[in-house]
Structures are given as structure tokens and as C-alpha cells.
Amino acid sequence: MRLRNVKNARERLIDNHYFIEEPINNKGLWHKVFGNDNPIHIEIGCGKGQFMATLSKLNPDINYIAIEKFDSVLLRAEEKIKDEDIPNLRLCIIDAGSICDYFELGEIDRIYLNFSDPWPKKHHAKRRLTSPLFLESYRKILNKDGEIHFKTDNRGLFEYSLEMFNECNYSIKNISLDLHKDLEKYPFNITTEFEDKWSKLGPIYRLEAKPR
Numbered sequence: 001m002r003l004r005n006v007k008n009a010r011e012r013l014i015d016n017h018y019f020i021e022e023p024i025n026n027k028g029l030w031h032k033v034f035g036n037d038n039p040i041h042i043e044i045g046c047g048k049g050q051f052m053a054t055l056s057k058l059n060p061d062i063n064y065i066a067i068e069k070f071d072s073v074l075l076r077a078e079e080k081i082k083d084e085d086i087p088n089l090r091l092c093i094i095d096a097g098s099i100c101d102y103f104e105l106g107e108i109d110r111i112y113l114n115f116s117d118p119w120p121k122k123h124h125a126k127r128r129l130t131s132p133l134f135l136e137s138y139r140k141i142l143n144k145d146g147e148i149h150f151k152t153d154n155r156g157l158f159e160y161s162l163e164m165f166n167e168c169n170y171s172i173k174n175i176s177l178d179l180h181k182d183l184e185k186y187p188f189n190i191t192t193e194f195e196d197k198w199s200k201l202g203p204i205y206r207l208e209a210k211p212r
């Protein structure tokens with residue numbers, strides 16, 4: 001998602017209590033940020049933040065970090081929650097390509113990848129957030145029971161991701177090839193902005209993956 005650049009987006013983010021200005025300083029110390037030892041779940045590529053905002057209010061005993069590459073996009077997420085008090089949610093600008101600089105080995109309990117950019121051209125495959133280099137980084141920051149929960153409307157990305165999770169020695173469970181038809185099996189499903197839009201037009205694919 002590339003929203004038009006918002007003027008002074010970073011400065012506007014700095015002005016609010018959800019935003020972590022220098023997330024790199026919290027590597028290995030994220031529990032201190034939240035002031036408790038609760039599990040930490042992150043969404044990489046949170047977009048406008050609906051998913052994390054909803055989930056964090058439903059689960060006050062889990063700490064959530066919404067991660068986004070672009071400040072103009074993250075500002076939209078911040079605007080959604082700025083008048084609320086959600087103590088277990090933080091927002092950060094991080095590029096997934098350097099995620100290991102921000103989290104210690106085993107520091108994270110769950111990673112959500114929701115509607116990641118599909119990068120359909122073969123020569124862009126390395127940019128997909130489920131390509132092997134990313135999966136190796138996620139393996140490092142996840143703890144021993146950690147999981148990745150992945151959803152997409154893009155069949156090509158889903159098939160590619162299944163293949164990469166297998167190739168990179170992840171076990172896969174709870175696959176759905178049409179999540180919104182399977183909702184009795186996934187009553188806990190929280191939708192994202194993209195999901196609300198694209199689920200009207202076709203199936204949503206989802207899976208859970210765990211490093212072996």
C-alpha cells in the first residue's frame with residue numbers, strides 16, 4: 001500500500017504515545033516497553049492498522065507491535081486509535097528486511113503477515129515477505145512455540161508461500177482455501193482493511209506456519 005506521502009508524517013507520529021521512535025533501542029527489551037512479561041505478537045506490514053487495533057483491544061494480556069515500512073501509512077493507523085487508550089499496542093516504522101536488528105532471538109511469540117504485497121514478477125520474488133531470507137529472519141526472532149499466521153487474497157503468493165515454508169523447514173497447519181466460507185472453523189478471524197475489500201471479490205487463503 002503506497003498512500004500519497006503525508007507531509008511531516010514522522011513528526012506527527014512522534015507526537016503520540018503509541019509510536020516508538022527508535023525501536024532499535026528496544027532489541028531484547030520489549031517487555032520493559034510494555035511493563036510486563038506477556039507474549040508479544042507483531043504484524044509486519046500493518047497498513048492502516050485495523051487488525052492490530054481490534055486484536056489488541058480483544059486481548060489485553062498480549063502485547064502487540066504493529067510494524068510498517070512507510071510513515072505516511074503508519075500515520076493512518078495512528079489516527080484510528082489516537083483518542084483511545086490501548087496500553088498493549090505500539091506502532092513502529094521498521095523494514096522487514098532488517099527485522100533481526102529490532103528483536104532478540106526468540107523474543108516474539110507470533111508474527112502476522114496479512115495481505116503482504118504479492119510482487120508477482122518472478123524477478124521480484126526476493127521482495128515477497130515469505131521469501132527464504134525473510135523466513136530465516138522470522139525463525140530467529142520467534143520463540144520455540146512461535147508461529148506465523150498468514151492471510152492473502154493472492155493465490156500466486158499463497159502457493160509460493162506454501163512452497164517456501166516447506167523448503168525452509170516450517171510445519172504448516174490450519175490451511176483454508178476460502179477463509180470466509182470456513183468461518184465456523186475460524187470464529188476468531190479479525191479482518192484487515194484489505195480483507196474487507198478483497199473478500200467480497202474472491203477467496204481469502206490462510207495458513208499457520210511454525211519453524212521446525
Ligand SMILES: C[S@@+](CC[C@H](N)C(=O)[O-])C[C@H]1O[C@@H](n2cnc3c(N)ncnc32)[C@H](O)[C@@H]1O
Nearest residue numbers: 001045046047068069095096114115192193194
Ligand atoms: C497490501 S498492504 C496490506 C496492509 C494490511 N496488512 C491489510 O491487510 O490491510 C501491505 C503493507 O505492507 C507494507 N510493507 C511492504 N513491505 C514491507 C516491509 N518490507 N516491511 C514492512 N512493511 C512492509 C506496505 O507498506 C503495506 O502497507
